[in-house]
Amino acid sequence: MPTDNQPLVTVTNVSKQFGKEQALNDISLCIQPNEVVALLGENGAGKTTTIGTLLGQLTVDSGQVRVFDHPAGHWAAKQQMGVMLQSAALPDNVKVIEQLRLFASYYPNSMPLEDVLNTALLTDLQHRKVQTLSGGQKQRLLFAMAIIGNPRLVILDEPTVGLDATARREFWRCIRALAAQGASVLLTTHYLEEADALSDRIVVLSKGQVVAQGVPEQIKAKLGGKSVRFRSNVSPEDIRKLLPDTEVHNRGDYIEVYSSAPQTHLKTLFTAGITTHDLTVSGISLEDAFLHLTQPTVSSESSANIQEIA
Amino acid sequence: MNTSQPSPLSLFQRWDILRLETQTELTKTLRTPGFVIPSLAFPVMFYVFFGLLFNAMGGQPGHGAKYMMATYAVFGAIGPALFSFGADVATDKDKGILSLKRVSPMPISSYFAARIITAMLFALVIILSLFALGAAFGSVAMTRGQWIATLIIVLFGTLPFCAIGLFIGLSVSAKAAPAVVNLIYLPMAFLSGLWVPIQLFPSTLELAANIFPAYHLAQLALAIQGNDLGAPWYLHAGALAAFTVVFLGLSVKRFNAIDNRH
Numbered sequence: 001m002p003t004d005n006q007p008l009v010t011v012t013n014v015s016k017q018f019g020k021e022q023a024l025n026d027i028s029l030c031i032q033p034n035e036v037v038a039l040l041g042e043n044g045a046g047k048t049t050t051i052g053t054l055l056g057q058l059t060v061d062s063g064q065v066r067v068f069d070h071p072a073g074h075w076a077a078k079q080q081m082g083v084m085l086q087s088a089a090l091p092d093n094v095k096v097i098e099q100l101r102l103f104a105s106y107y108p109n110s111m112p113l114e115d116v117l118n119t120a121l122l123t124d125l126q127h128r129k130v131q132t133l134s135g136g137q138k139q140r141l142l143f144a145m146a147i148i149g150n151p152r153l154v155i156l157d158e159p160t161v162g163l164d165a166t167a168r169r170e171f172w173r174c175i176r177a178l179a180a181q182g183a184s185v186l187l188t189t190h191y192l193e194e195a196d197a198l199s200d201r202i203v204v205l206s207k208g209q210v211v212a213q214g215v216p217e218q219i220k221a222k223l224g225g226k227s228v229r230f231r232s233n234v235s236p237e238d239i240r241k242l243l244p245d246t247e248v249h250n251r252g253d254y255i256e257v258y259s260s261a262p263q264t265h266l267k268t269l270f271t272a273g274i275t276t277h278d279l280t281v282s283g284i285s286l287e288d289a290f291l292h293l294t295q296p297t298v299s300s301e302s303s304a305n306i307q308e309i310a
Numbered sequence: 311m312n313t314s315q316p317s318p319l320s321l322f323q324r325w326d327i328l329r330l331e332t333q334t335e336l337t338k339t340l341r342t343p344g345f346v347i348p349s350l351a352f353p354v355m356f357y358v359f360f361g362l363l364f365n366a367m368g369g370q371p372g373h374g375a376k377y378m379m380a381t382y383a384v385f386g387a388i389g390p391a392l393f394s395f396g397a398d399v400a401t402d403k404d405k406g407i408l409s410l411k412r413v414s415p416m417p418i419s420s421y422f423a424a425r426i427i428t429a430m431l432f433a434l435v436i437i438l439s440l441f442a443l444g445a446a447f448g449s450v451a452m453t454r455g456q457w458i459a460t461l462i463i464v465l466f467g468t469l470p471f472c473a474i475g476l477f478i479g480l481s482v483s484a485k486a487a488p489a490v491v492n493l494i495y496l497p498m499a500f501l502s503g504l505w506v507p508i509q510l511f512p513s514t515l516e517l518a519a520n521i522f523p524a525y526h527l528a529q530l531a532l533a534i535q536g537n538d539l540g541a542p543w544y545l546h547a548g549a550l551a552a553f554t555v556v557f558l559g560l561s562v563k564r565f566n567a568i569d570n571r572h
Contacts, residue, residue, distance in 0.1 A: 089405035
């Protein structure tokens with residue numbers, strides 16, 4: 001990656017308020033050429049609001065947004081960008097190829113239609129009307145519309161929400177193909193797995209703030225915790241003694257253990273001969289993970305919340 | 311990857327966008343027979359019933375048919391304008407299609423221009439059908455100048471209705487839009503004297519008709535054949551221009567207030 005290149009997008013200390021709700025609180029981030037950045041966060045974390053400021057849909061209360069060294073929403077910035085908005089739909093009664101031809105006309109230097117159809121895995125569907133496409137196929141058409149202008153930056157807001165596993169994998173292939181061609185991608189998601197699979201860098205948003213950023217490995221280490229739940233005849237205190245580096249909670253009949261290395265910890269339990277009934281291991285939601293992570297520094301009010309969640 | 315520098319759209323590119331927008335809009339509409347058939351059939355059917363069949367029963371030959379041809383032309387022409395803007399823009403707004411176009415580099419004006427052209431093409435087909443029926447079966451006789459003037463006035467007279475439709479489309483949900491449009495379109499058509507000659511109305515209703523743009527457009531069209539109520543043409547034209555400006559202004563406000571976060 002050339003380091004002498006200017007960042008494509010710089011967001012500096014941006015805040016945005018909707019009524020009383022602080023949607024963005026002093027956000028800063030940048031996107032370099034040829035980089036896939038994932039904006040990771042729960043619903044309401046401020047991902048779409050961040051995108052809105054990049055696109056010039058929203059004016060910021062304070063701070064600065066520069067896109068290709070233009071203000072957000074400038075025509076020259078728009079010309080170098082492709083966008084997939086969250087839950088955007090397509091008009092009925094239009095064929096795939098017609099919709100692509102229309103969007104191709106918006107850009108001065110658009111890709112050949114065959115190439116776009118290929119990249120978005122739509123070649124066999126080009127003469128189908130939009131309303132006959134499946135959810136995954138529609139998302140890929142919206143994706144094709146986003147990349148058709150040969151953009152240097154593609155913004156994908158929650159591109160895989162509502163897709164089944166196969167459709168999601170297909171969509172991932174499209175994004176990887178795009179990144180391989182040298183475009184930068186900013187995608188939002190609330191799946192750590194997706195951010196990990198696709199991106200070079202993850203920016204984690206929570207309640208309108210950037211709470212962590214780094215390469216996927218770092219973020220995964222921080223957030224990849226699991227919740228291990230089981231019933232047992234031993235007390236939580238016994239578990240705590242066995243697993244000193246975890247957090248153990250009593251949940252009615254159950255004991256719940258937050259663990260960053262569930263395999264090792266379970267092995268320890270089994271070796272110690274602890275009986276476990278109704279054992280489940282599940283991912284911790286990002287929000288829980290944050291609260292969990294930031295517990296030592298958060299206020300007592302938030303700590304109370306954790307106890308409640310836990 | 312694109313290495314070329316961004317450049318403003320050339321006139322040719324703008325023309326190409328407008329052409330493709332219009333073509334897409336037209337294709338989409340023609341693939342919706344549920345819209346096409348009623349919007350063409352209603353004015354024609356009404357004209358046959360009220361303009362031609364009643365007319366054949368007595369009175370001066372061709373007189374009623376000529377009068378009604380003008381008013382049903384107005385009725386038929388403003389329908390596609392109100393619906394293309396009212397109902398379709400509401401759908402595009404709700405689906406996020408409008409937002410996507412706004413963040414793309416296309417000039418949003420071509421989206422609206424394409425809709426105006428589509429609505430006018432529909433209006434043209436309706437007006438010409440009524441002309442053909444009137445001439446063939448209603449013994450309507452006008453000079454060539456009168457035919458052309460009627461066509462042009464009614465055709466361009468759809469513009470204020472595009473603006474009103476746009477305001478509705480940007481203001482209400484896609485589900486509500488067709489009902490709201492009908493709630494305005496049909497009573498306005500009747501109260502403006504598009505179905506029944508305004509001369510048959512009680513004088514208070516006749517006066518009240520002044521608040522409807524359709525009345526002013528009908529009066530302009532009727533003035534060409536000398537069947538208007540006699541108010542000077544520039545009052546009607548001024549009223550139509552005022553409706554256009556006011557609703558365009560209101561629409562711009564609505565447009566900028568669209569919540570783009572979906």
